[in-house]
Amino acid sequence: GHTPGPAWVGAYDTPGNAWAVAAAGQHVYVADQFAGLMVIDVSTPSSPSLAGSYDTPGEAYDVKIAGDHAFVADGSSGIQVIDISDPTTPVSVGSYDTPGNAISIDIDGDRAYLADRGNGLVVVNIGYLPHPTLLDMYDTPGDCWGVAASGDHVYLGDALQGIHVIDV
Numbered sequence: 568g569h570t571p572g573p574a575w576v577g578a579y580d581t582p583g584n585a586w587a588v589a590a591a592g593q594h595v596y597v598a599d600q601f602a603g604l605m606v607i608d609v610s611t612p613s614s615p616s617l618a619g620s621y622d623t624p625g626e627a628y629d630v631k632i633a634g635d636h637a638f639v640a641d642g643s644s645g646i647q648v649i650d651i652s653d654p655t656t657p658v659s660v661g662s663y664d665t666p667g668n669a670i671s672i673d674i675d676g677d678r679a680y681l682a683d684r685g686n687g688l689v690v691v692n693i694g695y696l697p698h699p700t701l702l703d704m705y706d707t708p709g710d711c712w713g714v715a716a717s718g719d720h721v722y723l724g725d726a727l728q729g730i731h732v733i734d735v
Contacts, residue, residue, distance in 0.1 A: 579615035581605045587629040589637070594618060594654045596637050598627035604639055604647075606654045621657035623647045625669075633674045636660070638693070640669040646679055646691055646699060661697035665689045671724075675716040678702065678735075682714040688723055688733060705733055 583602030588595050593610040603622040607615045625644030630637055635652040645665035650658045667686035672679060677694030687706035691699045709727030716722075716735070723731040 577609075577611075577613040577615050579607050579617065581607075583627075586627065589630045589632045591632045591651075594651075596630050596632060596651070598630040598639060600626045600628065603627050604630060604637060604649055604657060606651065606657060608654075619653075619655040619657050621649050621659065623649075628669070629671045631672050631674045636696075638672055638674055638679055640672040640681055642668045642670070645669050645683075645689075646672065646681060646693075648693065648696055648699060661693075661699050663691050663699040663701065665691075670712055671714045673714050673716040673721075678716070680714045680716050680721050680735075682711040682723060684710045684712070687711045687725075688714065688721060690721075690735070703735075705731075707731055 581599045583599035587598040595607045597605040599605045606619040608618040609615045623641045626642035629640035637649040637651050639647040641647045646663045648661040650660045665683045667683035669681045671682035679691040679693045681689045683689045690703040692702045707725040709725045713724030721733045
């Protein structure tokens, strides 16, 4: 038979501005700008509920999940690494303050790739928590707003010049 289109099931109004979401298991992780990281229990999709939260020092713009960690692109405070092994009690386990404003993040193995607005791409080693360290940087001509890692390349969204393909 015919499958119906998208249909509203439920909602949860976060206290901040929900910029990005990542789903893992029965939880959705929300980069909620000034409110930090919100953890929403979606085990009952029609009535999502707050499971936990972590108020990051900056502005949470993006989030990616890898294993038991949430990696937050946290604006003026760079990358925040949050242990979510207990989603009801997220705990900070490391950070790296990038020079610009971390807007977007992607994770590939032991590397975090951050779109750092005016400073372009920032590559951070996340293999030795709780001490992420700078690996490399690549400055784009305009503001870098988006990043995606795939294989040997990182793709950057630059406000002035479209897409940059970076060999990593």
